[in-house]
Amino acid sequence: MVDIIATWRHLKKMDQPFMYIYPKQKKYAASETASVSVAPKYVYTPLNHLKDGTIVNLYGIVKFFKPPYVSKGTDYCSVVTLVDPSNVKLTCTLFNGNLDSLPKIYKVGDIVRFHRIKIREYNGQMQGITSVGFSSLTFDGNVGAPVVPRASSKAYTFMDEDLKIIEELRVWAASNLSISGPAAKLSGVQPMLFFDLTCQLVGKAQVDGSSFLLKVWDGTKCPYPTWKVPVEAKDLEGDKVLLQQLRNLTVDILVYDNHVQLAKSLKIGNFLRIYSIHTKQASAAADVSHIEFHLHGGTCYGRGIGVLPESNPDVKELKEFLESVHLSDSQNTESVSSVESDSTSNDTIDLESHLQIYQQLPVTVLTDHQHFSNTELKTILNSTAPQQYRIRAKLKNYKPQELHQSLKLHCSNCNSLQEVPDGDSFDFILQDSAVTPSNPELHNTSWYDSVTWTTQDQNQRKITIHFVRHDEMLQHPEDTLLMIEGGKLKEVRNLTKRFKCVIPVRSTEDDLELLDLSAPFLLQGNISYYGCKQCSSPKPIKNLSSIAAEQQPSWEPTEIAQVLGIKLLQYVFIMKFTLVDGTGALNAYLFDYEKFFQIPASEILTNNFLQQKMQMTMNMLCPPGRKLDDLPWLDCFIKSYNVRDTTGHKVYYQIFDTTVAEDVI
């Protein structure tokens, strides 16, 4: 597989040592010549072929895990649930008195190789459990990432076959398992949720018999006031100067019960991943509400603490970021602290006075043309078009009331508007195109590597993925563009979670080609990009190689569209506002990509938060059930224009250079 070659290139460039360590096991020595040590041939059992009472070797992708924790017996325990392309799951219960002898799993999606694991039946299901001589290797599960084993023992085998298995499992997982999005940061925490945090330990303290305090930071600032656990300074372990410097960036995490023992053993400066922290919103009496971070007792949902080594890629990234925060901080220490001392107390404004301010100030504002004075609507209605006006009016009504109906796709070339196609029609086009078999002659070219596999379901579909290389190598998955043939909607969506760009294609005799333009020609993250059927004239796919050859391909949708001959459709909100000011009423159209609502129209379909934000904004501009007198004022800039057609002549109005006021949202 060319994929492997790419990984090798990656390894060479990364200059990472690749280990082939053969065990010096006596029981094999008898059958070997004295001078040559040859590794035993290991056989790996797929998860759907496990039998009660056997001891086997196996590979699997981590679907769930509990980081090692102190059991009630004598050992550390780690529970790991694996899955493999047979789609069978296996939960393993692993014990060892030595923390390092348990698998070094850091995230769901890691790939593990277990040797000598005992299979037993428990509650009607197969279960894995450590047996004598159990050992493990753990690998990053991302396609294209360096293959560096994290071993539980000093000596282990690693052969070409192992590399091949890992590559295959990575590709299978990329399109068949949904993995969670980017890791949470403190700046992105939300109350009443559970999340995993990658952070550095700055301070720690025993609080009482069953709880222990960890002060940590990740370089970002939590947007909510955070809870500070009262502990005496003398009980707090950590660099006093650093604790003081970072006091506004660290958060207090209180860990309970079984986690206390592990927390105690942590060293200041350790990089940690704390799994399933609970953010609890609480309001201490007579104070503003704040957010509390708890690591509750027990190990449900993988709750626990893991120490990450400094070699971990996430740690390397975090370290760099923390260093940059430190630098910028030391430059502004004075200004930061003076601002903070001003705002530490009594900055609460009661809600009622907030509302009064809102009612006086306009809820929308102009982004330009401030020198214009207001024109009454009556005057505008009696004037000829085209002209531009500044107005102050109230929003009496708007359409559509169902906000999702306001989202359209717009072609700036032919000025056409169309509905956003739904997922079903995309899936239909994908299924339709899957009938065309992938042309092997188009696999593995100078600018992409191809991988094909057969699905495990009844249909035994063949799926081919072409990974576009940059600088002759695969990039990190989050920077990689890939093309897929034969995938279903679910698989395409899964791939978009892990890779930068996904382009669905099908084979012709001499090139890959885009599917019907009723389907998105490109998927990036949550956004599906469409092309205008009228204005596009698709060009050869190999034009993409020119972007891949750029120094740092950014894979911008506009650039991709351009080289592929696609006229990109843009997501836009279209609404009709009925505005009144006491002198008259006029209907003005809002045509907004992002500026008015400060919500990218392209992102709203897949973002509940943005949908709520838009609904709340409309509720502020036009509060339901309110009398006309009590509606807020809108400052808007509008233009009038003429439309002449067979039925006659009409004047229309459009809102522009206007945005929702900052304090409204």
Added chain:
DNA sequence: GCTTAGGTTTTG
């Protein structure tokens, strides 16, 4: 000496 946990959130 041969258990521990056996995924599915605490309630501080």
